[in-house]
Amino acid sequence: MYSPISSYFASALVLVAALTGCTALHMDTPDGFLVIDESRSEIKATSSDSALLWARTFDDDYEGGNLSFWFDTLYNDLIDNRGYVLIEQKEARHGGGANAVEGHELLLETTAKGALQKYLIYLFYDSGTICTVEFVGREEPFEKHVDSVREAVRSLRF
Amino acid sequence: MMRNGILLAALFLLLAAAGCQSDGAAFVRASDEGYAATPDAVAPGLFELENKIVAGEARYAALAADRNAIATDESGSLGKAEQAQPGKRLVIYNADLQVRVANLESAKRRFLELAEAAGGYLQQQRDHTLTVRVPATRFDEIVRTVKEFGSVIKENITAKDITREFLDIEIRLDNAIKARDRLATLLDRADKVADLLEIEREMKRLTEEIERLKGQIRYFKDQVAFSTVTVAFNAPSAGVRPVRQRSRFEWVNKIGVDHVLSYF
DSSP: OOOHHHHHHHHHHHHHHHHHHSOOOBOOOOTTEEEEEEOSSEEEEEETTOOEEEEEEEEOOSTTOOHHHHHHHHHIIIIIITOOEEEEEEEEEESOGGGOEEEEEEEEEEEETTEEEEEEEEEEEETTEEEEEEEEEOHHHHHHHHHHHHHHHTTOBO | OHHHHHHHHHHHHHHHHHHHHHHHHHHHHHHHHTSTTOTTTSOHHHHHHHHHHOOSHHHHHHHHHHHHHHHHHHHHTTOGGGSOOTTOOOEEEEEEEEEEOSOHHHHHHHHHHHHHHTTOEEEEEETTEEEEEEEGGGHHHHHHHHHTTSEEEEEEEEEEEOHHHHHHHHHHHHHHHHHHHHHHHHHHHOOSHHHHHHHHHHHHHHHHHHHHHHHHHHHHHHHHHEEEEEEEEEOOOTTTSOOOOOOSSHHHHTOSHHHHHHOO
């Protein structure tokens, strides 16, 4: 009954399944940013003028969760609950072709650490994984880097 | 006897009716000439003066033609855009908003940039209250966008239809121009000093009236073409800042500016 060939085959299948089912988070960080922390589920990067970029993935622990639900939840929490001021809202996507994933982009303002902070957040959802990309900075560094951050988000994979 | 009486009464009625009709016809013609339409524009004595000088139906017609030509030129100088177009409503839009924003300076700057990008301009700024004039075609867009700057505390939008008022001013202007032109013709033919003085005084009054009406038309045109948007920006005070509640979804609590700044 036992066959070495079938054993190898089974091991290979397990390996492939593990690799495909647990893709590490990836994003090409923009020029001028230094990656200070990187793991399978997050990437932290900062610019020399203290603009902060943080991409993360979270497991969706709930049955039936989807992009629409999580976006509404996040939107309501940031704007209605925390009082962030919405500047702009639009659709977003990362990847390309058949692998493109649709998401949302919010541009917000709030006050923290005694100063106005501009805040760009992306939300994507794919196969039970929530992915966020946050970009925070005071007005000047934020405006300086925001276009390159938007460009970098297109390279996101999770 | 009885029959003669009835005939006499019928004849009397016919004559009376003819007299009334004659008066009515004269009124209609005068109205067509533009005289009866401006009872307050020309002093009553001038009608008598005109009767002394102008004689004959043909001369009336020639004068009316001249007047119309002159009036058309003068009205035309106001531009086609100022003329009320049939079926088109003339509406003045105003918006008065109070918006609570996270950052006053940023909100004011963005509001001005928004207005200027739309072809508008700053009319007044007092502290954190800005009044801009923007093209009426962009009014809805500007109001909708500025409301997204923050939380709207007060919103008051008015739309005033001035179509009838505008048409009335146009008619009054047209009549005043015609009356003044007619007086100019009479002035050439007057031979008494008293008549000359009376005509000149009336022409001066009409000229002032024409300038005033033209000014009103220009004002209305500007008010219709450009809407007024006044926004009072308020900074959030400690008393109105929302009290943050933790989300029931833990990943949401790990999102946000405070979290990013604290965990870097």
